[in-house]
Amino acid sequence: MKQSKNRVEELEGILRDGGVRVTRQRAAILKILAEAEDHPDASELHRRAKEIDATVSLSTVYRTLSALEQQGVVQRHAFENATARFETADAPHHDHLIDIETGAVIEFRSDKIEQLQAEIAAELGYDLVRHRLELYCRKRKD
Amino acid sequence: MKQSKNRVEELEGILRDGGVRVTRQRAAILKILAEAEDHPDASELHRRAKEIDATVSLSTVYRTLSALEQQGVVQRHAFENATARFETADAPHHDHLIDIETGAVIEFRSDKIEQLQAEIAAELGYDLVRHRLELYCRKRKD
DNA sequence: AGCCAGTTGCAAATGCTTCTCATTTGCATT
Protein backbone atom coordinates (compact mmCIF):
# COMPACT_ATOMS: atom_id res chain seq x y z
CA MET A 1 0.00 0.00 0.00
CA LYS A 2 2.68 2.48 1.04
CA GLN A 3 4.83 1.54 -1.89
CA SER A 4 2.11 1.23 -4.46
CA LYS A 5 2.60 4.79 -5.60
CA ASN A 6 6.22 4.11 -6.51
CA ARG A 7 5.25 0.84 -8.05
CA VAL A 8 2.62 2.51 -10.20
CA GLU A 9 5.12 5.12 -11.35
CA GLU A 10 7.52 2.36 -12.21
CA LEU A 11 4.88 0.58 -14.24
CA GLU A 12 3.93 3.80 -15.98
CA GLY A 13 7.57 4.27 -16.91
CA ILE A 14 7.70 0.81 -18.43
CA LEU A 15 4.67 1.61 -20.51
CA ARG A 16 6.02 4.92 -21.74
CA ASP A 17 9.30 3.28 -22.62
CA GLY A 18 7.34 0.71 -24.57
CA GLY A 19 5.60 3.46 -26.50
CA VAL A 20 2.32 2.90 -24.71
CA ARG A 21 0.45 5.99 -23.59
CA VAL A 22 -0.43 6.38 -19.96
CA THR A 23 -3.99 7.55 -19.95
CA ARG A 24 -6.23 8.38 -17.04
CA GLN A 25 -7.92 5.01 -17.43
CA ARG A 26 -4.70 3.08 -17.61
CA ALA A 27 -3.35 4.85 -14.57
CA ALA A 28 -6.42 3.75 -12.66
CA ILE A 29 -6.07 0.17 -13.81
CA LEU A 30 -2.37 0.11 -12.99
CA LYS A 31 -3.04 1.41 -9.51
CA ILE A 32 -5.62 -1.29 -8.90
CA LEU A 33 -3.30 -3.96 -10.20
CA ALA A 34 -0.39 -2.76 -8.11
CA GLU A 35 -2.56 -2.78 -4.99
CA ALA A 36 -4.21 -6.12 -5.67
CA GLU A 37 -3.12 -8.89 -3.37
CA ASP A 38 -5.32 -11.41 -5.12
CA HIS A 39 -5.84 -12.56 -8.70
CA PRO A 40 -8.85 -10.57 -9.93
CA ASP A 41 -10.57 -11.12 -13.25
CA ALA A 42 -11.42 -8.44 -15.79
CA SER A 43 -14.81 -7.53 -14.42
CA GLU A 44 -13.53 -7.35 -10.87
CA LEU A 45 -10.73 -5.07 -12.04
CA HIS A 46 -13.33 -3.02 -13.85
CA ARG A 47 -15.39 -2.73 -10.68
CA ARG A 48 -12.38 -1.59 -8.69
CA ALA A 49 -11.02 0.75 -11.34
CA LYS A 50 -14.34 2.54 -11.64
CA GLU A 51 -13.95 3.70 -8.06
CA ILE A 52 -10.90 5.67 -9.11
CA ASP A 53 -12.16 6.74 -12.50
CA ALA A 54 -15.81 6.12 -13.23
CA THR A 55 -15.32 6.48 -16.97
CA VAL A 56 -13.25 3.30 -17.34
CA SER A 57 -15.08 0.90 -19.59
CA LEU A 58 -14.79 -2.86 -19.60
CA SER A 59 -13.43 -2.71 -23.15
CA THR A 60 -10.61 -0.56 -21.91
CA VAL A 61 -9.89 -2.91 -19.06
CA TYR A 62 -9.50 -5.76 -21.53
CA ARG A 63 -7.47 -3.68 -23.95
CA THR A 64 -5.22 -2.42 -21.19
CA LEU A 65 -4.70 -5.90 -19.79
CA SER A 66 -3.66 -7.13 -23.21
CA ALA A 67 -1.27 -4.23 -23.62
CA LEU A 68 0.19 -4.82 -20.16
CA GLU A 69 0.54 -8.49 -20.90
CA GLN A 70 2.45 -7.71 -24.07
CA GLN A 71 4.71 -5.35 -22.15
CA GLY A 72 5.31 -8.16 -19.74
CA VAL A 73 4.06 -6.36 -16.66
CA VAL A 74 0.96 -8.46 -16.22
CA GLN A 75 0.33 -12.16 -16.36
CA ARG A 76 -2.90 -13.77 -17.42
CA HIS A 77 -4.06 -17.04 -15.88
CA ALA A 78 -6.86 -19.28 -17.06
CA PHE A 79 -7.68 -21.54 -14.17
CA GLU A 80 -10.14 -24.40 -14.50
CA ASN A 81 -13.56 -23.39 -15.79
CA ALA A 82 -13.23 -19.80 -14.77
CA THR A 83 -12.67 -16.48 -16.47
CA ALA A 84 -9.14 -15.19 -16.97
CA ARG A 85 -7.51 -13.77 -13.88
CA PHE A 86 -4.59 -11.37 -13.71
CA GLU A 87 -1.62 -10.44 -11.58
CA THR A 88 1.33 -8.11 -11.93
CA ALA A 89 4.42 -9.89 -13.16
CA ASP A 90 6.82 -8.39 -10.67
CA ALA A 91 7.25 -11.41 -8.44
CA PRO A 92 9.61 -14.16 -9.59
CA HIS A 93 8.10 -17.12 -11.38
CA HIS A 94 5.74 -19.22 -9.36
CA ASP A 95 2.93 -21.70 -9.83
CA HIS A 96 -0.51 -21.73 -8.26
CA LEU A 97 -2.48 -23.75 -5.78
CA ILE A 98 -6.19 -23.16 -6.07
CA ASP A 99 -8.57 -23.85 -3.20
CA ILE A 100 -11.42 -25.59 -4.98
CA GLU A 101 -13.84 -24.58 -2.27
CA THR A 102 -13.14 -20.87 -2.04
CA GLY A 103 -11.34 -20.13 -5.30
CA ALA A 104 -8.47 -18.65 -3.30
CA VAL A 105 -5.12 -18.75 -5.05
CA ILE A 106 -1.84 -19.44 -3.26
CA GLU A 107 1.48 -18.97 -4.99
CA PHE A 108 4.31 -21.41 -4.59
CA ARG A 109 7.54 -22.32 -6.23
CA SER A 110 9.51 -25.55 -6.45
CA ASP A 111 12.89 -25.50 -8.10
CA LYS A 112 12.88 -29.27 -8.15
CA ILE A 113 9.69 -29.37 -10.18
CA GLU A 114 10.99 -26.66 -12.48
CA GLN A 115 14.08 -28.68 -13.15
CA LEU A 116 12.21 -31.94 -13.66
CA GLN A 117 9.99 -30.29 -16.23
CA ALA A 118 12.95 -29.16 -18.29
CA GLU A 119 14.42 -32.64 -18.08
CA ILE A 120 11.21 -34.26 -19.24
CA ALA A 121 10.91 -31.93 -22.19
CA ALA A 122 14.53 -32.58 -23.13
CA GLU A 123 14.04 -36.34 -22.96
CA LEU A 124 11.17 -36.03 -25.39
CA GLY A 125 13.27 -33.96 -27.76
CA TYR A 126 11.77 -30.58 -26.89
CA ASP A 127 12.83 -27.27 -25.43
CA LEU A 128 10.55 -26.10 -22.65
CA VAL A 129 9.20 -22.65 -23.52
CA ARG A 130 6.70 -22.17 -20.71
CA HIS A 131 4.53 -24.31 -18.55
CA ARG A 132 1.42 -24.33 -16.48
CA LEU A 133 1.18 -26.07 -13.15
CA GLU A 134 -1.91 -25.75 -11.03
CA LEU A 135 -2.76 -27.73 -7.94
CA TYR A 136 -6.47 -27.95 -7.18
CA CYS A 137 -6.76 -28.63 -3.49
CA ARG A 138 -9.02 -28.79 -0.50
CA LYS A 139 -7.99 -27.38 2.86
CA ARG A 140 -6.87 -30.18 5.12
CA LYS A 141 -9.48 -30.95 7.72
CA ASP A 142 -8.28 -32.19 11.06
CA MET B 1 -8.00 -50.68 -33.77
CA LYS B 2 -8.58 -54.42 -33.49
CA GLN B 3 -9.70 -54.02 -29.94
CA SER B 4 -11.78 -50.94 -30.36
CA LYS B 5 -14.95 -52.94 -30.77
CA ASN B 6 -14.50 -54.53 -27.40
CA ARG B 7 -13.54 -51.22 -25.94
CA VAL B 8 -16.67 -49.62 -27.31
CA GLU B 9 -18.83 -52.38 -25.87
CA GLU B 10 -17.11 -51.91 -22.56
CA LEU B 11 -17.81 -48.19 -22.64
CA GLU B 12 -21.41 -48.81 -23.60
CA GLY B 13 -21.72 -51.12 -20.63
CA ILE B 14 -20.41 -48.41 -18.34
CA LEU B 15 -22.98 -46.02 -19.67
CA ARG B 16 -25.88 -48.43 -19.31
CA ASP B 17 -24.79 -49.21 -15.77
CA GLY B 18 -24.75 -45.51 -15.12
CA GLY B 19 -28.34 -45.22 -16.34
CA VAL B 20 -27.28 -43.46 -19.52
CA ARG B 21 -28.93 -44.63 -22.73
CA VAL B 22 -26.74 -45.82 -25.54
CA THR B 23 -28.22 -44.20 -28.58
CA ARG B 24 -27.13 -44.46 -32.17
CA GLN B 25 -25.40 -41.09 -31.85
CA ARG B 26 -23.63 -41.95 -28.64
CA ALA B 27 -22.42 -45.24 -30.05
CA ALA B 28 -20.88 -43.37 -32.96
CA ILE B 29 -19.17 -40.90 -30.66
CA LEU B 30 -17.89 -43.68 -28.42
CA LYS B 31 -16.41 -45.51 -31.38
CA ILE B 32 -14.63 -42.38 -32.55
CA LEU B 33 -13.29 -41.71 -29.09
CA ALA B 34 -12.10 -45.27 -28.65
CA GLU B 35 -10.27 -45.15 -31.96
CA ALA B 36 -8.77 -41.70 -31.48
CA GLU B 37 -5.05 -41.67 -30.95
CA ASP B 38 -4.97 -37.92 -30.57
CA HIS B 39 -6.79 -35.34 -28.46
CA PRO B 40 -9.59 -34.06 -30.71
CA ASP B 41 -11.87 -31.18 -29.85
CA ALA B 42 -15.66 -31.20 -30.04
CA SER B 43 -15.94 -30.09 -33.64
CA GLU B 44 -13.30 -32.56 -34.80
CA LEU B 45 -15.19 -35.32 -33.00
CA HIS B 46 -18.33 -34.11 -34.67
CA ARG B 47 -16.67 -34.26 -38.06
CA ARG B 48 -15.50 -37.81 -37.46
CA ALA B 49 -18.72 -39.02 -35.86
CA LYS B 50 -20.77 -37.80 -38.80
CA GLU B 51 -18.96 -40.30 -41.01
CA ILE B 52 -20.50 -43.08 -38.96
CA ASP B 53 -23.86 -41.46 -38.37
CA ALA B 54 -24.63 -38.35 -40.37
CA THR B 55 -27.43 -37.31 -38.02
CA VAL B 56 -25.13 -36.56 -35.09
CA SER B 57 -25.38 -32.91 -34.21
CA LEU B 58 -22.76 -30.80 -32.54
CA SER B 59 -25.09 -30.28 -29.57
CA THR B 60 -25.21 -34.01 -29.06
CA VAL B 61 -21.46 -34.24 -29.25
CA TYR B 62 -21.19 -31.69 -26.48
CA ARG B 63 -23.96 -33.28 -24.43
CA THR B 64 -22.46 -36.72 -24.84
CA LEU B 65 -19.00 -35.54 -23.91
CA SER B 66 -20.39 -34.01 -20.73
CA ALA B 67 -22.21 -37.23 -19.91
CA LEU B 68 -19.09 -39.27 -20.58
CA GLU B 69 -17.02 -36.93 -18.48
CA GLN B 70 -19.45 -37.34 -15.61
CA GLN B 71 -19.28 -41.11 -15.97
CA GLY B 72 -15.54 -40.78 -15.82
CA VAL B 73 -14.83 -42.39 -19.16
CA VAL B 74 -13.66 -39.22 -20.86
CA GLN B 75 -11.34 -36.46 -19.78
CA ARG B 76 -11.58 -32.88 -20.88
CA HIS B 77 -8.50 -30.72 -21.30
CA ALA B 78 -8.40 -26.98 -21.74
CA PHE B 79 -4.99 -26.20 -23.13
CA GLU B 80 -3.79 -22.63 -23.58
CA ASN B 81 -6.01 -20.46 -25.76
CA ALA B 82 -7.65 -23.34 -27.53
CA THR B 83 -10.96 -25.10 -27.45
CA ALA B 84 -11.50 -28.04 -25.11
CA ARG B 85 -9.96 -31.30 -26.23
CA PHE B 86 -10.93 -34.80 -25.14
CA GLU B 87 -9.49 -38.23 -24.59
CA THR B 88 -10.78 -41.48 -23.15
CA ALA B 89 -9.84 -41.93 -19.53
CA ASP B 90 -8.62 -45.50 -19.84
CA ALA B 91 -4.90 -44.84 -19.73
CA PRO B 92 -3.30 -44.26 -16.33
CA HIS B 93 -2.82 -40.69 -15.21
CA HIS B 94 -0.44 -38.62 -17.25
CA ASP B 95 0.32 -35.00 -18.02
CA HIS B 96 0.76 -33.29 -21.35
CA LEU B 97 3.47 -31.70 -23.42
CA ILE B 98 2.08 -29.45 -26.12
CA ASP B 99 4.09 -28.58 -29.22
CA ILE B 100 3.43 -24.86 -29.54
CA GLU B 101 4.14 -24.96 -33.23
CA THR B 102 1.93 -27.85 -34.31
CA GLY B 103 -0.48 -28.23 -31.42
CA ALA B 104 0.52 -31.88 -31.12
CA VAL B 105 0.06 -33.36 -27.68
CA ILE B 106 2.46 -35.85 -26.11
CA GLU B 107 1.62 -37.66 -22.93
CA PHE B 108 4.14 -38.21 -20.20
CA ARG B 109 4.27 -39.13 -16.60
CA SER B 110 6.70 -38.35 -13.81
CA ASP B 111 6.21 -39.99 -10.46
CA LYS B 112 8.72 -37.61 -8.97
CA ILE B 113 6.68 -34.61 -10.01
CA GLU B 114 3.48 -36.27 -8.81
CA GLN B 115 5.03 -36.82 -5.44
CA LEU B 116 6.47 -33.32 -5.18
CA GLN B 117 3.06 -31.85 -5.91
CA ALA B 118 1.46 -33.74 -3.06
CA GLU B 119 4.26 -32.63 -0.75
CA ILE B 120 3.84 -29.01 -1.71
CA ALA B 121 0.10 -29.12 -1.13
CA ALA B 122 0.63 -30.80 2.24
CA GLU B 123 3.18 -28.17 3.30
CA LEU B 124 0.64 -25.47 2.56
CA GLY B 125 -2.01 -27.27 4.59
CA TYR B 126 -3.95 -28.71 1.69
CA ASP B 127 -4.93 -32.06 0.25
CA LEU B 128 -4.22 -32.33 -3.45
CA VAL B 129 -7.42 -33.24 -5.28
CA ARG B 130 -6.27 -32.94 -8.87
CA HIS B 131 -3.75 -30.99 -10.80
CA ARG B 132 -2.92 -29.69 -14.20
CA LEU B 133 0.57 -29.77 -15.61
CA GLU B 134 1.22 -28.73 -19.18
CA LEU B 135 4.58 -28.15 -20.81
CA TYR B 136 4.48 -25.83 -23.80
CA CYS B 137 7.48 -26.69 -25.90
CA ARG B 138 9.23 -26.27 -29.20
CA LYS B 139 10.88 -29.18 -30.95
CA ARG B 140 14.59 -29.11 -30.40
CA LYS B 141 16.39 -27.94 -33.51
CA ASP B 142 19.82 -29.42 -34.18
C1' DA C 1 -46.37 -53.92 -29.08
C1' DG C 2 -46.52 -49.87 -25.97
C1' DC C 3 -45.09 -46.68 -22.88
C1' DC C 4 -42.45 -42.64 -21.33
C1' DA C 5 -38.47 -40.54 -19.45
C1' DG C 6 -34.29 -39.80 -21.59
C1' DT C 7 -32.37 -37.94 -26.11
C1' DT C 8 -32.14 -35.54 -30.20
C1' DG C 9 -31.65 -31.62 -33.77
C1' DC C 10 -32.31 -27.09 -34.40
C1' DA C 11 -32.14 -22.56 -33.23
C1' DA C 12 -31.68 -19.28 -29.91
C1' DA C 13 -29.22 -17.98 -25.81
C1' DT C 14 -24.94 -17.56 -23.01
C1' DG C 15 -20.84 -15.48 -21.28
C1' DC C 16 -16.32 -13.97 -21.93
C1' DT C 17 -13.58 -11.47 -24.88
C1' DT C 18 -12.52 -8.86 -28.99
C1' DC C 19 -13.59 -5.67 -32.48
C1' DT C 20 -15.74 -1.51 -34.98
C1' DC C 21 -16.23 3.11 -35.34
C1' DA C 22 -17.05 7.78 -34.31
C1' DT C 23 -15.10 10.75 -30.95
C1' DT C 24 -11.59 12.14 -27.68
C1' DT C 25 -6.95 12.75 -25.95
C1' DG C 26 -1.86 12.29 -25.02
C1' DC C 27 1.99 14.37 -26.24
C1' DA C 28 5.65 15.83 -29.60
C1' DT C 29 6.14 19.93 -32.29
C1' DT C 30 5.53 24.48 -33.37
Added chain:
DNA sequence: AATGCAAATGAGAAGCATTTGCAACTGGCT
Protein backbone atom coordinates in the same frame (compact mmCIF):
# COMPACT_ATOMS: atom_id res chain seq x y z
C1' DA D 1 -0.60 27.97 -25.54
C1' DA D 2 -2.23 26.18 -30.02
C1' DT D 3 -1.79 22.38 -33.61
C1' DG D 4 -1.66 17.83 -35.60
C1' DC D 5 -2.23 13.16 -35.59
C1' DA D 6 -1.75 8.52 -34.13
C1' DA D 7 -3.18 6.18 -30.20
C1' DA D 8 -6.84 5.42 -27.02
C1' DT D 9 -11.65 5.57 -25.54
C1' DG D 10 -16.83 4.19 -24.67
C1' DA D 11 -20.70 1.93 -26.30
C1' DG D 12 -22.37 -1.47 -28.49
C1' DA D 13 -22.02 -5.06 -31.91
C1' DA D 14 -19.66 -9.18 -33.18
C1' DG D 15 -17.21 -13.68 -32.33
C1' DC D 16 -16.77 -18.13 -30.69
C1' DA D 17 -17.14 -22.12 -28.01
C1' DT D 18 -20.42 -24.05 -25.38
C1' DT D 19 -25.10 -24.57 -23.35
C1' DT D 20 -30.02 -24.62 -23.33
C1' DG D 21 -35.23 -24.59 -24.54
C1' DC D 22 -38.40 -27.04 -26.97
C1' DA D 23 -41.09 -30.11 -29.82
C1' DA D 24 -40.35 -34.35 -31.98
C1' DC D 25 -38.20 -38.95 -31.48
C1' DT D 26 -36.62 -43.47 -29.41
C1' DG D 27 -34.09 -46.69 -26.18
C1' DG D 28 -35.14 -50.31 -23.54
C1' DC D 29 -38.02 -52.11 -19.70
C1' DT D 30 -42.86 -54.13 -19.13
